[in-house]
Amino acid sequence: MDLNADLAESFGRWELGDDEALLRIVTSANVACGFHAGDPGVIRRACAWAAREGVAIGAQVGYRDLLGFGRRFVDMAPAELTDEVLYQIGALEALAGAEGAEVSYVKPHGALYNAIVSHREQASAVVEAVHSYGRDLAALGLPGSLWLRLAEERGLRTFREAFADRAYTPEGTLVPRSEPNAVLTDPEAIAARCLRLARAEPIEAVDGSELEVAADSICLHGDTPEAVTIARAVRDRLVAAGTTPTPMIRR
Amino acid sequence: MDLNADLAESFGRWELGDDEALLRIVTSANVACGFHAGDPGVIRRACAWAAREGVAIGAQVGYRDLLGFGRRFVDMAPAELTDEVLYQIGALEALAGAEGAEVSYVKPHGALYNAIVSHREQASAVVEAVHSYGRDLAALGLPGSLWLRLAEERGLRTFREAFADRAYTPEGTLVPRSEPNAVLTDPEAIAARCLRLARAEPIEAVDGSELEVAADSICLHGDTPEAVTIARAVRDRLVAAGTTPTPMIRR
Amino acid sequence: MDLNADLAESFGRWELGDDEALLRIVTSANVACGFHAGDPGVIRRACAWAAREGVAIGAQVGYRDLLGFGRRFVDMAPAELTDEVLYQIGALEALAGAEGAEVSYVKPHGALYNAIVSHREQASAVVEAVHSYGRDLAALGLPGSLWLRLAEERGLRTFREAFADRAYTPEGTLVPRSEPNAVLTDPEAIAARCLRLARAEPIEAVDGSELEVAADSICLHGDTPEAVTIARAVRDRLVAAGTTPTPMIRR
Amino acid sequence: MDLNADLAESFGRWELGDDEALLRIVTSANVACGFHAGDPGVIRRACAWAAREGVAIGAQVGYRDLLGFGRRFVDMAPAELTDEVLYQIGALEALAGAEGAEVSYVKPHGALYNAIVSHREQASAVVEAVHSYGRDLAALGLPGSLWLRLAEERGLRTFREAFADRAYTPEGTLVPRSEPNAVLTDPEAIAARCLRLARAEPIEAVDGSELEVAADSICLHGDTPEAVTIARAVRDRLVAAGTTPTPMIRR
Known part of the structure; x- marks a missing residue:
């Protein structure tokens, strides 16, 4: 199983x-590219640590929206989106390269992540960017999303992610954050669930029913105060169970 | 002789x-990278036209200053400048790559161009960026500048530029824009002078004396209303004299 | 009749x-506030010319989107939008004030203009900003829009605008720009139509039928090469007919 | 004595x-205006808390440099700087006004603060902005700076600040941060020193000698983890000694 953050x-x-700290735990790093977060110095240091730890680097591309942290949908033209995504991937690649590393996948961020679950023009625009980048970049995203489906149709490798700390409905979608119990907070419970995901065993949905979630990677959150504690608990549990995390991209 | 703009x-x-229009005339294109000018769509179109015309693509890197068009010195730390330059080169490379082209040199823009004539830390920071980019990028700039000297010391290929429409002092420096006659405006006079530069013949300084200007490339301006007319006159004169411009980078 | 641009x-x-040139023609100036266009120097000069010509100054507020020129919908939270609009109005007011002028109305720009025709939360957020600004600012916008309706409910003065050069459907909506004949280009035809609007006479819809358009102001475009010619033709026609344009805000 | 942060x-x-928390302690709030930090929502909330606590609001204007947090000198033209400062003051005023408060002084931030200690053109440009704003805004800054001197010559009220946690040379300048002991960290020592400043008693310079520092306000830092603890200790000490802090602007 891969762990991304x-x-x-x-x-x-x-x-x-x-x-x-997180780069000592995860196996895939979704590195912000400067449009919603991340400045060149911050990006480069993350790449240096990723390179040191053998962590795969992905381009966490987003809308050009620092103030909104990329969390606000921007109704932009597909061709413009393609170029904005290419720009971000290339910028990250240069900084990764200066640290002896390279970009190996793309995971869109925030409102763009959500948009391309179902917004065909924008999903297609991001796929177009990744495809025209020329190297063999993979796509990481939500199972069943248009983003992954169109990426696959275009010949890209695709990886599906599950969420370590988000409650699932019996249908396999995420419980909206506005509802109670949408987010798991107990590190041990989260770790136990991640081990089930790593073993391809069903997890418990919010109503107590069993749910199968096919995932190539588990998304850990990186920006909360407890992020490192939870991530560490997940990794330790996987390692202890003999399922040491490995980068999806190297499988 | 190379013509850049x-x-x-x-x-x-x-x-x-x-x-x-300019990309049908010049042989090297200093493509803005989004920090002082140029958005991803604009950049990509320029790269597409450059690729079509066989024009070499250079990264016109600058300070992060859209409002000031990169024309205001920013007293930034060298390490930050290195990363900012890498970011811009990579972003351009991705867009050039999508059009089947690649970046082959770097020419800093505006206040950064001026700063690194003599500002050692910033000159060194830009050289560091180009060097750590990893591919064999060349450096284009002012003859005698620290930027070119440090680039050469670091093992980079360097190219010196002369200015098609700027008056020179007898000492070989540019007449400041604040003085009268600092800028030549007659297309035929500019073309005649460029031919002399192309033939490595001395040109006339502002006081009428003869001046030798060793140059690998001639900088044409691109942003005035008369830019295309002047550039066309220069090219036509060179071609008519049997000195058809060719990209410096391919020599 | 008022003329705005x-x-x-x-x-x-x-x-x-x-x-x-335009500030010698129009009677109300929708001054960009720096988020989608307009830097402080540009804004201040426009205010100085407006003050000199007795032109009323309106805040042309927009989304924080320089690259998209404010023409892309941004799905932002209403409370954030309120504060963003207040920020822009205040910034403009300070620059107007330095030239002895003041802001007297608000006309949202681009995608925000379009959004608040029907997007209740955003329309309400802009009204809230104008209301909480504290001075007696008016609202200028599309007849029938939520923006004007909610502004009126909140006790703001409202003004409706017609478009000088846009074709109307028989129902009184604008013919989409994607359709043929959506935009009028003949200065004399535009001027004749504006005179009818100024006299509260019906104009001709795209199908030739008569259409009544109740308007307090006519919107002239400012950013095309022909803008000044058309605007001048409109004003000259109105003046010649004895209906000299006057600022809506002073009626 | 006034306390600002x-x-x-x-x-x-x-x-x-x-x-x-800080707005329960200080008496003057230097509110960032969005160019180096502070978004409209953050600004408005700070103004609301300031209004509730009776804290005076100052415009903490800075260079347009989010990435550099306004800490990098930008060599900009004075007229542009004047307009940039006006823009920021006005933006803040609108948000303060929506909370029933108003801007009462200006304290430049970061590299601009440092520049206008001695950079005549930029100091004059900021004074020009404050003067042309039209209301009776005061100037807060470093004693002996050109900024305060030119502001005074222009008829503005001026206030001098001392630093709660910075070591002073025997000559009364700040010990550079690059030197050891440049920053005091013990809350009680800082509080004791602030009481001496409040009583207009000499403080101890870095070499142990006595130093007279005439100050109208004491600058407390706001952005370190210990900021609130130190600020609270200072205030408590002043209150206990019967010198309850009051806004400089209301004296």
């Missing part, structure tokens, strides 16, 4: 998350 | 220069 | 429109 | 400082 989300004077 | 300096709704 | 849409190196 | 330095997702 959003990293390099600091910006200038503003610090967010503990990149160095 | 600043291109891709439009941004969103704002158009500046006639990229497509 | 969007002004101060240059930004740094990038020039757009001929503010000084 | 920099506030509203969060931006979107990124939180910095505990504005609400």
Whole structure:
């Protein structure tokens, strides 16, 4: 099983998350590319730590919206989105390259992540960007999303992610954050669930029923105060059970 | 002789220069990278036209200053500048790559261009960026600048530029824009002078004396209304004299 | 009748429109506030010219989106939008004040203009901003829009605008720009139509039928090459007919 | 004695400082205006808390440099700086006004603060902005700075600040941060020193000699983890000694 987290989300004077600690835990780093978060120095340091730890680097591309942290949908033209995504991937690649690493996948961020679950033009625009980048980049995202489906149709490798700390409905969708119990907070419960995901065993949905979630990677959160504690608990549990996390991209 | 011009300096709704026309004339395109000008769509179109015309693509990197068009010195830390430059080169590379082209040199823009004539820390920071980019990028700039000297010491290929329409002092420096006759405006006079540069013949300094200017490339301006007319006159004169411009980078 | 146009849409190196010429023609200036266009220097000069010509100043507020020129819908929270609008109005007020003028109305720009025709939360958020600004600012916008309706309910003065150069359907809505004949281009035809609007006479819809358009102001475009010519033709026609334009706000 | 601190330095997702806690302690709030930090929502909340606590609001204007947090000198033209400062003051005023408060002074931030100690053109440009704002705004800054001297010459009220936690040379300048002992960290020592400042008694310079520092306000830092603890200790000491802090602006 792969463990991924959003990293390099600091910006200038503003610090967010503990990149160095998380990069000792995860196997895939979704590195912000400067449009919603991440400045070149922050990005480069994350890449350096990722390279040191053997963590795969993904481009966490987003809308050009620092103030909104990329969490607000922007109704932009597909061709413009394609170019904005290419720009971000290339920028990250240069900084990764200076640290002897390279970009190996793309995971869109925030409102763009949500949009391309179902917004065909934007999903297609992001796929187009990844495809035209020319190297063999993979796509990471929500199982069943248009983003992954169109990426697959275009010949890209695709990886599906599950969420370590989000409650699932019996139908396999996420319980909205506005509802109670939408987010799991107990590190041990989260770790136990991640072990089930790693073993391809069913997990418990919010109503107590069993749910099968096919996932290639588990998304851990990186920007909460407890992020490192939870991530560490998950990794320790997987390692203890003999299922040491490995980068999805190297399988 | 190589002819270079600043291109891709439009941004969103704002158009500046006639990229497509100039890319039929010059042999090296200094493509803005989004920090002082140039959005991803503008950049990509410039790269597409450059690729079509066989024009070499250079990264016109600058300070992060859209409002000031990169023309205001920013007293930033060298390590930050290195990362900012890498970010811009990579972003451009991705867009060039999508059009089947690649970045082959770096020419800093505006206040950064001026700063690294003599500002050692910033000159060194830009050289560091180009060097750590990993591919064999060349450096284009002012003859005698620290930027070119440090680039050379670091093992980079360097190219010196002369200015088609700027008056020179007898000592070989540019007449400041604040003085009368600092800028030549007659297309035929400019073309005649460029031919002399192309033939490695001395040109006339502002006081009428002869001046030797060793140059690998001639910088044409791209953002004035007369830019295309002048550039066309220069090219036509060179071609007519049997010195058809060729990209410096391919020599 | 009032004549309004969007002004101060240059930004740094990038020039757009001929503010000084248009400010000799219009009676209300929708001054960009820096979020989608307009830098403080451009804004201040527009205010100085407006003050000199006795033109009323309106805040042309928009989404924080320079690259998209405010023409892309941003799905932002209403409370954030309220604060963003207040910020823009205040910024403009300070620059107007330095030229002895003041802001007297608000006309949202681009995608925000379109959104608040029907998007209740955003329309309400903009009204809230104008109301909480504390001075007696008016609202200018599309007849029948939620923006004007909610503004009126909140006790603001409201003004309706017609478009000088846009074709109308028989139902009184604008013919989409994607359709043929959506935009009128003949200055004399536009001027004749504006005179009918000024006299509260029906105009001709796209199908030739008569259409009554109740308007307090006519919107002239400011950013096309022909903008000044058309605006001048409209004003000359109105003046010649004895209906000299006057600022809506002073009625 | 007045106590001032920099506030509203969060931006979107990124939180910095505990504005609400500090606004229960200080008497003057230097509110960031969005150029180096502070978004409209953050600014408005700071203004609301300031209004509730009777804290005076100052415009903490800075260079347009989010990434550098306004800490990098930008070599901009004076006229542009004047307009940039006006823009920021007005933006803040609108948000303060929506909370029933108003801007009463200006304290430049970061690199601009440092520049206008001695950079005549920029100091004059900021004074020009404050003067042309039209209301009776005061100037807060470093004793002996050009900023305060030119402001006074222009007829503005001026206030001098001392630093609660910075070591002073025997000559009365600040010990550079690069030197050891440049910053005091013990809350009680800082509080004791602030009481001496409040009583207009000499304080101890870094070499142990006595130093007279004439100050109208003491600057407390707002963005360190210990900021609130130190600020609280200072206030408590002043109150216990019968020198309850009051806003400088109301004297």
